[in-house]
Amino acid sequence: MTYHLLDLSERGEMMKVMGHHSVIGMSKSPDVTNHLMVYIQKPDGTPALGEAVYHVTGPDGKDFKTMTMGMYGGYGADIIMKLKGEYTVRTKIIIEGAGAVKLDDEFTFQVK
Numbered sequence: 567m568t569y570h571l572l573d574l575s576e577r578g579e580m581m582k583v584m585g586h587h588s589v590i591g592m593s594k595s596p597d598v599t600n601h602l603m604v605y606i607q608k609p610d611g612t613p614a615l616g617e618a619v620y621h622v623t624g625p626d627g628k629d630f631k632t633m634t635m636g637m638y639g640g641y642g643a644d645i646i647m648k649l650k651g652e653y654t655v656r657t658k659i660i661i662e663g664a665g666a667v668k669l670d671d672e673f674t675f676q677v678k
Contacts (some may be wrong), residue, residue, distance in 0.1 A: 567604055567605065567606050567607075567657070567659075567669070567671055568604070568605045568607075569602065569603065569604050569605075569655075569673070570602075570603040570605070570640075571600050571601075571602055571603075571675070572600060572601040572602070572603065572642075573599075573600060574598070574599070574600070574601075576601070577600070577601040577644070580601070580637070580638070580642075595644075595646070597646045597648060598644040598645070598646055599645070599646055599647045599648055600644070600645050600646075600647055601642055601643070601644050601645070602620060602642060602643060602644075602645050602655070603637075603638070603640045603641065603642040604618055604634070604640055604641050604642075604657055604659075604671075605639060605640035605641075606618075606640070606641070606659060606661065606669075613639045613640075614661045614662075615636075615661065615662045615663075616659055616660050616661040616662045616666075617633075617634070617641075617659070617660050617662075618634040618641040618657055618658065618659045618660075619631060619632070619633055619634065619657070619658045619659075620632050620634065620643055620645065620655060620656070620657055621655075621656040621657075621658070622645055622646075622647075622653055622654070622655050622656075623653065623654045623656075624646075624647070624649055624651070624653055625649050625650070625651025625652055625653065625677075626649060626651075630645075630646065632644070632645065641659075647675070647677050649677065650677050650678060651676070651677060652674050652675070652676050652677075653674065653675045653676075653677065654672065654673075654674050655672065655673055655674075655675060656670065656671070656672045657669075657670070657671045657672070658670055659671070
């Protein structure tokens with residue numbers, strides 16, 4: 567898994583390519599600060615198809631979950647990181663195919 571945290575200008579460029587359509591994982595909330603993408607590769611290096619969900623816990627202990635949308639070979643969703651401090655991002659992924667594979671991942675990110 568490889569993660570990319572996009573700022574709002576990068577998200578805007580992505581939206582232009584998508585024709586400014588609102589899709590799962592994209593929010594119209596004024597509180598959105600970033601767009602988080604995860605790219606999942608099989609052992610042979612090809613992209614894995616499936617579904618991903620983010621569960622984000624902020625420095626204030628508040629949680630939010632969001633479904634992602636498959637795009638550009640990865641899975642992305644808008645997230646809110648307005649407060650300074652440490653965020654924990656948990657990702658749950660189900661890779662499609664015979665014998666579906668479930669993956670759980672977690673990392674922390676510091677907003678300064």
